[in-house]
Amino acid sequence: MTALENPRTTTATERRVRFRGVLRAEAGKTTSLRSLRISMAALPLLIAAGMLLRAWAYAQTAANGPVGVPPAFGWQDVLGIGVHAGELGAVVLAAILAGSEYTARAAVSTYLAVPHRLVVLAAKALVLVAATAVLAAIGLLVGAAVSAPFMAQAHLAQPWSATAGDAASGAVLLVIVAVLTLAVGTLTRSTAAGIAIVLAVLLVGGTVAGLLGAVTGVDLGPFVLTYAAPMLTALHDPAGPGALAGDAVVTALWLAVPAAAAGVALVRRDV
Amino acid sequence: MIEVSHLTKRYGTRTAVDDVSFRIEPGRVTGFLGPNGAGKSTTLRMILGLDRPTSGRATVDGRAYADLAAPIRSVGAMLDGRTVHPGRTAAAHLRSIADTHELPRTRVQEVLELTGLREVARRRVGTFSLGMTQRLGIAAALLGDPRTILLDEPVNGLDPEGVLWIRALTRRMAAEERAVLISSHLMSEVAQTVDQVLVLGAGRVLADAPLHELLTAEAAPLVRLRADDLARLVGPLIAAGGSVSETEPRAADVVGLTAEQVARIAADRGVVLSELTAVERSLEDAYFALTADAVQYRSTAAGDEPRPAQRTKEPRR
Numbered sequence: 001m002t003a004l005e006n007p008r009t010t011t012a013t014e015r016r017v018r019f020r021g022v023l024r025a026e027a028g029k030t031t032s033l034r035s036l037r038i039s040m041a042a043l044p045l046l047i048a049a050g051m052l053l054r055a056w057a058y059a060q061t062a063a064n065g066p067v068g069v070p071p072a073f074g075w076q077d078v079l080g081i082g083v084h085a086g087e088l089g090a091v092v093l094a095a096i097l098a099g100s101e102y103t104a105r106a107a108v109s110t111y112l113a114v115p116h117r118l119v120v121l122a123a124k125a126l127v128l129v130a131a132t133a134v135l136a137a138i139g140l141l142v143g144a145a146v147s148a149p150f151m152a153q154a155h156l157a158q159p160w161s162a163t164a165g166d167a168a169s170g171a172v173l174l175v176i177v178a179v180l181t182l183a184v185g186t187l188t189r190s191t192a193a194g195i196a197i198v199l200a201v202l203l204v205g206g207t208v209a210g211l212l213g214a215v216t217g218v219d220l221g222p223f224v225l226t227y228a229a230p231m232l233t234a235l236h237d238p239a240g241p242g243a244l245a246g247d248a249v250v251t252a253l254w255l256a257v258p259a260a261a262a263g264v265a266l267v268r269r270d271v
Numbered sequence: 272m273i274e275v276s277h278l279t280k281r282y283g284t285r286t287a288v289d290d291v292s293f294r295i296e297p298g299r300v301t302g303f304l305g306p307n308g309a310g311k312s313t314t315l316r317m318i319l320g321l322d323r324p325t326s327g328r329a330t331v332d333g334r335a336y337a338d339l340a341a342p343i344r345s346v347g348a349m350l351d352g353r354t355v356h357p358g359r360t361a362a363a364h365l366r367s368i369a370d371t372h373e374l375p376r377t378r379v380q381e382v383l384e385l386t387g388l389r390e391v392a393r394r395r396v397g398t399f400s401l402g403m404t405q406r407l408g409i410a411a412a413l414l415g416d417p418r419t420i421l422l423d424e425p426v427n428g429l430d431p432e433g434v435l436w437i438r439a440l441t442r443r444m445a446a447e448e449r450a451v452l453i454s455s456h457l458m459s460e461v462a463q464t465v466d467q468v469l470v471l472g473a474g475r476v477l478a479d480a481p482l483h484e485l486l487t488a489e490a491a492p493l494v495r496l497r498a499d500d501l502a503r504l505v506g507p508l509i510a511a512g513g514s515v516s517e518t519e520p521r522a523a524d525v526v527g528l529t530a531e532q533v534a535r536i537a538a539d540r541g542v543v544l545s546e547l548t549a550v551e552r553s554l555e556d557a558y559f560a561l562t563a564d565a566v567q568y569r570s571t572a573a574g575d576e577p578r579p580a581q582r583t584k585e586p587r588r
Contacts, residue, residue: 016340017371025370032363033356100356108321108354109364109411112346113371115320115337270322 019123022114026123030131035096040135043089047139048146050085054078055147062154074156075163082143083170087177087202090132094178095194097128098185107271117266121186128178136174140167169233176229176251177202183258187265202226222246225254272297272450273318273419278327280313287313289474290327295419295452300445302465302482303454306562310474311454312350315421319348331419341372343415349408350423357397361388361407364396368414382410401428409437419450426460438464458555468554472562485557493556494530497522497546498537507536522546
């Protein structure tokens with residue numbers, strides 16, 4: 001039954017919008033949707049499963065003879081497979097986070113409470129960065145732990161300190177992918193479009209750059225996100241230390257341009 | 272208080288809202304009426320900062336909505352009950368709004384209790400009926416205990432008890448010196464609730480007046496008469512400017528003439544009237560009189576009754 005008395009006025013004392021409140025609201029929204037909870041659970045699972053599969057493959061190869069690669073390379077390979085699998089999870093998580101605002105026009109409720117839309121976007125990005133970093137780190141460390149026995153079988157054991165460094169690099173890479181997806185999802189206002197566009201960048205970006213490079217005679221490889229970002233996060237570019245600055249600029253542009261476009265669209269477009 | 276000044280919204284060549292100005296004063300309930308496509312929702316969305324005006328300005332308590340320090344403390348709005356992610360529970364939805372203003376969790380429980388949603392607070396909104404979704408929208412609007420309330424079609428989908436509750440709630444809020452704006456298509460409901468009526472048609476303000484003033488000014492008089500020799504009266508009544516429609520044998524409704532005018536015409540012709548009743552006009556009559564030329568989407572169903580096609584050229588204030 002509906003209460004017929006009037007709204008109470010005692011507890012809703014004078015409050016104003018602060019960033020910490022918006023951050024709390026966005027964190028609550030992220031954990032209150034089943035699709036996002038599933039995505040968050042899937043991210044570390046995908047990473048760990050990818051790593052385990054690659055380590056198991058090394059162990060199988062080693063059963064027939066030496067694998068022929070140094071341990072550092074083998075572990076980078078295992079972590080790399082985990083990061084690739086994690087990219088899928090990070091993209092889906094970020095795309096759902098962005099697109100959920102436009103499901104049933106939920107953004108109307110959001111922007112009625114917080115009319116400064118960039119504040120909402122910043123809070124959402126912060127929540128996403130934190131969630132992705134933590135979940136990726138968990139996935140990579142758990143993946144390393146479950147892969148270690150198989151890597152030992154393949155005579156590819158290495159100190160944990162070396163693995164941790166590569167894992168941190170992988171986590172940063174996944175955060176970059178997640179932030180890019182949030183920007184694209186906000187720009188397109190669509191979960192599906194966010195996933196499709198970012199996966200296209202990740203999966204066929206290098207191929208397209210190669211084809212264009214063949215036609216124009218210009219090496220476009222360093223301008224591809226899937227080249228620049230891993231080099232930057234690993235703090236190593238075969239082209240030399242000076243190339244890292246270029247990788248930083250390329251990665252920053254891949255994030256800044258979609259983020260700026262998303263910000264402008266968010267502010268200027270009607271909800 | 273809401274103040275709208277020369278607000279205009281154009282989408283390409285189409286003008287949805289055309290130089291609209293009005294004030295929503297505290298202490299009264301204002302009904303916001305208009306046909307589909309009149310620009311009501313667009314106007315509300317511009318007031319609330321969701322749509323950018325092409326020109327003009329809307330302020331709440333003297334400030335643009337985006338400049339309010341605590342928007343939901345100033346304005347509680349329900350534009351469309353279904354602006355909630357269907358996968359979120361009612362309680363989670365309200366908590367996410369309350370958190371932005373760091374309102375205590377007890378306030379969420381209060382509005383859930385108030386709107387009768389306590390029992391379904393943990394259910395996903397996607398499973399809600401239209402009425403329950405409406406109640407959730409109203410709960411969100413009341414969350415900040417705001418000084419101004421904007422409700423778009425608040426009784427849509429509500430059961431009779433819910434309709435009564437909304438009526439009592441809005442009247443009480445006006446009595447507490449809050450400004451209340453209700454957009455609705457239910458004329459009878461609006462007539463029982465509002466003090467002031469704001470009518471929009473084709474993006475322009477057609478009327479902005481107290482309810483009683485609108486009823487007396489806008490609706491053409493209607494007189495019901497009965498006479499054995501009705502046929503002798505029809506011609507003179509039409510000649511005098513009346514519109515006559517026979518409702519049954521020897522009975523007719525006359526629109527456009529007062530009872531006194533009809534009585535004089537009957538007396539002049541020596542026709543005996545067995546009934547002569549001045550029918551009180553409704554808000555619906557006044558509404559149709561105002562919006563006859565401003566209806567964008569008109570049904571052509573056989574049941575449609577023709578309405579007087581007079582139109583106010585200047586907004587009534």
